[in-house]
Amino acid sequence: MSADKTLSWSYTEDFPLEDDAIAQARMRSLELGIAPVSSGTGAALRVLAASVGAKSVAEVGTGTGVSGLWLLGGMGADGVLTTIDVEAELQRQARRSFDLAGFPASRTRVIQGRASDVMPRMAARSYDMVVLDVEPRDAVDLADYALRMLRTGGVLAVTRALWHDHVADPARRDATTVAARELGKALRNSPLLLTTLLPVGDGLLVSVRQA
């Protein structure tokens, strides 16, 4: 690996142009101690949403709406983002972010609750894209619900898949790191999916549902 890799990675993170609405949502997130997706991850999510012509996207982990704004930016003008979070106050902030960015309320469905309670009640095979932006141990628990919701050709995106760069280090055996590692392998090995691991942000697992 070239010694310039770190430089290239920071260049990649700085490459996307983040608009004012996203920058403000990011600031509010950091003030509240919530880690939003990086610019590189957000831009990748936007491209993925656009590439599948997403009209229906579900996200777990609303936060203050940073990832949501990126996703909305990649969806068609009539696309609806359904976003789930346990924290009502964060969702109030996210609604404000969507509003300030000019997205009408009809473009978002903000659901408060634990994803493991909410997702089983959501329609099967109806979503173009599902994003899990939660800790790896939660992502492991939610991946099957997410796959159930995806249409054929739909995309599952799981953030934080390199978990603070611990996943690549075999000496790291803590439960969260192991969960991230195991989830990556399970998605990669599934005959239902085409999966790749992108080193953007804190790692982005991307799977396409093939049938």
Ligand SMILES: C[S@@+](CC[C@H](N)C(=O)[O-])C[C@H]1O[C@@H](n2cnc3c(N)ncnc32)[C@H](O)[C@@H]1O
């Ligand atoms: C990393 S933050 C999301 C940041 C957001 N996607 C952004 O980019 O602005 C993770 C969020 O997931 C929520 N969360 C964690 N576990 C959850 C679960 N099981 N069900 C619903 N929400 C959950 C937390 O309350 C937190 O707001």
